[in-house]
Amino acid sequence: MGNYILALDQGTTSSRAILFDRAQNILAVSQKEFTQYYPREGWVEHDAMEIWSSQYAVMMEVVAQSGVDAGDLAAIGITNQRETTVLWDRHTGRPIHNAIVWQCRRTADLVDQLAAEGLEAHIRSTTGLLPDAYFSATKIKWLLDHVDGAREKARRGDILFGTVDSWLLWKLTGGAVHATDPTNASRTMLYDIRKLDWDDTLLQALDIPRAMLPQVRSSSEIYGYTEIQGARVPIAGMAGDQQAALFGQTCFSPGDAKNTYGTGCFLLMNTGTEPCVSRNGLLTTIAVGLGGKVQYALEGSVFVGGAVIQWLRDELRFFTESRDAEYYARKVEDNGGVYLVPAFTGLGAPYWDMYARGTLVGLTRGTRREHIIRAAQESIAYQVYDLVRAMEADTGLPLNQLRADGGASRDRFLMQFQADILERTVRRPAIRETTALGAAYLAGLAVGLWRDLDELRQLWICDTSFRPAMDPGRRASLLSGWHKAVGRSRDWAR
């Protein structure tokens, strides 16, 4: 057996590949950003071929860069942006349309329709989700409705649906395997998270043929093989990126939680072998599927997290590198009364308002660019605060620390502000690449590179602990300003 694991991390803004050894040292990393398409207001698309080509390129690049012989690769693990919906032709291997990205709001009216048909309670109890355009179900319906002849072909099994994990697996295996794992299936709004099967009521309501759906296998097993430099490498782990990060942070026991600060922010808490139903706008989802059994998680999803920094960089052109945000935020003493609610694609948990839109309030003649940058940074932490409060209310467990990861967790200002606003210690692990690491763990477990979960637990090392230090009065006043600003953003685009 080989000694290295290749993790493919297909995120919303970039495709990455990371090569780990058994001691979880990173031997090489390669990353490629790809095009974001915004064809209309609130719509977001990716070119699935570009997803594939960028992912393939970084995979090959990382192997070449590392100097590791491909024959020494023990396995590949895949982790991916979730919900994003790809439909492709089984025979040509080509997508029939651009992929509809999880952030895309084009199907908001289809969701309203489902609710009007009285399916809201069914969706909640069966899928663990709240009806929202975020999930794959209505995106599939939209594509079947809008691409000529698609539904008929899908009925015959000629058009296949996949989230990005399935799409990559299918491409990597040369069209031999059409499968997904329970974590990704649980984000489609079509999967019964208790029976562990696709749900016929929802398939019928949306007129989605079963024949187009992938087989759901565990998150850690050999699905198929791909060829790299003549070597046959097993693909042995798959999980949606947030669940992979939970796994990579070794949150294997009920009560363990992490927050990922990526494009969005995703707080997940392991709740064990029974699904926990939220009364506070959180989602019940599958944390991992191992050996025929699943573990569940509660999840709070915020649509725009680190992406607000990208927006300041790319659209407002306030700076040229994301890391500069921290420098500017520190140049002012406080936010100067400015609050930014980055509800660019609506608000996720705990508000679930598809019609909320971005709002900048509290501007005065003295407002400077730095205040807006600071308000953007703070908005990430406030949104996570709202998730933590909802999670504590649902589980009755006070979170005593938060494990942080993702691109924006590099930002020390943000991490300290988060600890201050939460009044909790925020701990950042030495290996920040927890999403890729989770996929590597899942693949490595399947091929025996690591023995069991206990062995993996020993590998988690803390890099920095951020301890709360803010005056309680100031904290309360900032939170009150934030909640007032959220109120202003609600229901704007209806």
Ligand SMILES: Nc1ncnc2c1ncn2[C@@H]1O[C@H](COP(=O)(O)OP(=O)(O)O)[C@@H](O)[C@H]1O
């Ligand atoms: N130093 C930084 N400070 C603040 N935000 C950052 C920094 N570096 C990256 N980001 C933000 O993190 C996000 C990317 O994180 P990443 O985990 O790679 O995302 P994804 O997997 O969603 O593509 C971007 O939205 C970017 O703006």
Ligand SMILES: O=P(O)(O)OC[C@H](O)CO
């Ligand atoms: O690409 P990321 O890391 O922002 O994650 C996207 C999520 O999986 C969407 O649910």
